Amino acid sequence: MTQPVKPLPPEDLAHVLEHTRELWPEASGKSFFITGGTGFFGMWLLESFAHINDQLALGMQATVLTRDPAAFARKAPHLATRSDLQFIPGDIRSFPFPEGQFDYIIHAASDLSGTQLQNPVSLIESTLNGCRRVVKLACERGAKRFLFASSGAVYGPMTKGRKHLQENAPVSAMPLESRSAYMEAKRLGELICSMECGSHGVTATIARGFAFMGPYLPLDSHLAAPTFLQAALCGKEIVIQGHGQTVRSYLYGADLAIWLFTILLRGEHARPYNLGSDIPITISQLAESTAKACGSRAGIRILGNLQPHETAEVYLPDINRARTELGLGVLIPFEESLKRTALYHSPINNP
Numbered sequence: 209m210t211q212p213v214k215p216l217p218p219e220d221l222a223h224v225l226e227h228t229r230e231l232w233p234e235a236s237g238k239s240f241f242i243t244g245g246t247g248f249f250g251m252w253l254l255e256s257f258a259h260i261n262d263q264l265a266l267g268m269q270a271t272v273l274t275r276d277p278a279a280f281a282r283k284a285p286h287l288a289t290r291s292d293l294q295f296i297p298g299d300i301r302s303f304p305f306p307e308g309q310f311d312y313i314i315h316a317a318s319d320l321s322g323t324q325l326q327n328p329v330s331l332i333e334s335t336l337n338g339c340r341r342v343v344k345l346a347c348e349r350g351a352k353r354f355l356f357a358s359s360g361a362v363y364g365p366m367t368k369g370r371k372h373l374q375e376n377a378p379v380s381a382m383p384l385e386s387r388s389a390y391m392e393a394k395r396l397g398e399l400i401c402s403m404e405c406g407s408h409g410v411t412a413t414i415a416r417g418f419a420f421m422g423p424y425l426p427l428d429s430h431l432a433a434p435t436f437l438q439a440a441l442c443g444k445e446i447v448i449q450g451h452g453q454t455v456r457s458y459l460y461g462a463d464l465a466i467w468l469f470t471i472l473l474r475g476e477h478a479r480p481y482n483l484g485s486d487i488p489i490t491i492s493q494l495a496e497s498t499a500k501a502c503g504s505r506a507g508i509r510i511l512g513n514l515q516p517h518e519t520a521e522v523y524l525p526d527i528n529r530a531r532t533e534l535g536l537g538v539l540i541p542f543e544e545s546l547k548r549t550a551l552y553h554s555p556i557n558n559p
Contacts, residue, residue, distance in 0.1 A: 214552065215286050216252070216423055220462040221259040227466045227539065228260065231473045236266045239309060241351075243300060243342055244316030245272035246280050248461070249357055249417075249468065251424040253314065254287055256465040261292055271306055273298050273317070300338035310349045312472060315342045315401075316357040328389030335393035339400050347408035354410050355472040356401040360418045360482065360525060361391040368519055372526040375416070375480045402478035413475035415468060418484030418525050421545055422461025423552040433458060436495050440502035441553060451512040452492035453520035457485040460545035463538060470534050482525035485538045490520075497543060501550040 240257070244250045254272065261268050270293050274280050277295040281288035288295060296306055300317050317338060339356070346354045363373045364380030379395075382388040398414050405412035419433065427438040432448075439446045459467075467483050475481060489497075495508045514520060530536040540548075 210282060212285055213251075213283055213424065216255050217548070217552065220423070220548070221256060223462045223539070224256040224465045224469075225260050225263055228469050229264070231469060232260060232264055232266055235268055235312065235473065238268055238311040240268065240270040241273070241306075241310040241313045241342075241345065242270055242316065243273045243314070243338075244318060244357065245295075246274050246283070247316065247318070248420065248424050248426065249316040249464070251284070252422070252461045252465045253316065253468060254293065256469070258287065258290055258292065268292060269294070271296060271310070273300065273303055275299070301334060301341055303341065305345050305348070308349070310345070311352050312355075313342065313346045313351050313353075314355045314357070314468070314472060315339065316355075318357065318359075328386040331389045332393045335390075336396055336400065339397040340404070343401055343404045346405060346410050351410050353472055354401060354405050354412045355468065355475075356397060356412065356414050357468070358398050358414050358416045358480065359390070359394045360416050360484065360523070362395040362398065362416060364391060366521045366523055371522045372486060372524045373482065374526040375482060375529055398480065406477060411475075411477045413471050413477070414480040415471045415475075415483040416480050416525070418482070418523070419456050419458050420461060420464055420484070421458045421549045422464070423549065424461065425549060425553070427553060432456070432491055432494060433498075436498040437502070437550060437553060440498050440504040440506070441550065441555060443504060443506055445506045446495045446499060446504070446508045448491055448495055448508065448510045449512070450491070451514040451518075451520070452490060452495070452510045453514050454491050455488045455520060455522040455524065456491065456494070457487050457489055457524050458494075458542060458545065459483070459485040459538060460540040460548070463540055466539070467530065467536050470536055471530075474534050476533075479529075481530045481534070482527050483530070484525040484527065485542070486524055486527045487538060487542060488522070488524055489542060497546050498550070501543075501546045502554070
């Protein structure tokens with residue numbers, strides 16, 4: 209039987225409350241509807257929501273859509289048993305609308321399972337039909353604000369010379385290949401949310417996510433950060449498939465929750481905000497820092513070499529819009545976020 213996950217560290221929850229406290233008076237007594245509540249984004253949102261609700265005695269309620277409430281109860285009993293969180297079963301594309309009004313809606317569901325990635329047409333249909341269903345709920349139930357968790361993937365494939373991606377930057381042409389499915393689906397999702405919500409007086413906010421780390425990070429992912437972390441925690445060699453000079457950035461989960469709540473409650477309608485860190489980290493640096501954070505001595509192996517005619521890919525968000533308009537920033541440094549992530553996932557702390 210799968211062991212229940214550990215709750216978030218108290219210092220992380222305190223961090224979220226400290227930097228969102230002024231947002232919450234208007235949400236006192238209000239009702240939320242959340243999709244994607246069992247994923248990385250959702251777990252951080254739900255646990256932060258519950259902590260804030262307790263600490264500020266706000267009397268908020270949240271209804272959470274999930275495919276299997278019983279499975280979630282086994283995974284996170286500390287959340288499933290709360291009276292302010294109601295979990296309802298349903299498919300994102302066709303779920304029956306629950307009774308009552310919802311003041312705030314967070315649409316964070318995103319199916320990137322292996323099955324969906326292997327069936328790009330199904331991925332597009334699921335994403336768009338799910339988006340339309342949640343938007344319909346928002347419009348019919350008089351929601352004030354709607355948050356769509358989009359992705360930096362909407363900017364398209366990285367091209368030579370592109371570095372920090374701005375929200376108003378031209379997007380790259382999408383190749384007519386299966387790998388474009390997720391990018392196109394998220395881009396069209398933004399359009400659906402903006403148009404449909406706008407026509408019904410619902411403020412639609414958009415957060416374009418990049419890369420993250422922290423507790424609840426699924427270590428079985430194909431992405432570099434969890435792959436390296438899993439290897440280091442198991443005492444295995446970290447293997448870099450490429451040349452290691454590709455540049456990424458990572459925002460810690462507690463900062464992620466702060467950004468998402470702030471964009472929901474303060475963001476402007478149909479004005480996307482990049483969501484992530486703008487501090488560059490090469491894949492080689494990520495590997496070295498991961499080994500250090502985990503105390504691993506198994507070593508690092510780089511399989512590729514950057515050729516003289518090649519330019520390393522840089523995939524970074526420009527976060528000036530979020531910083532200047534919403535007062536957001538990277539509060540927990542990269543090395544500290546990696547240390548906290550490693551500590552949470554360490555086998556020593558997971559008997």
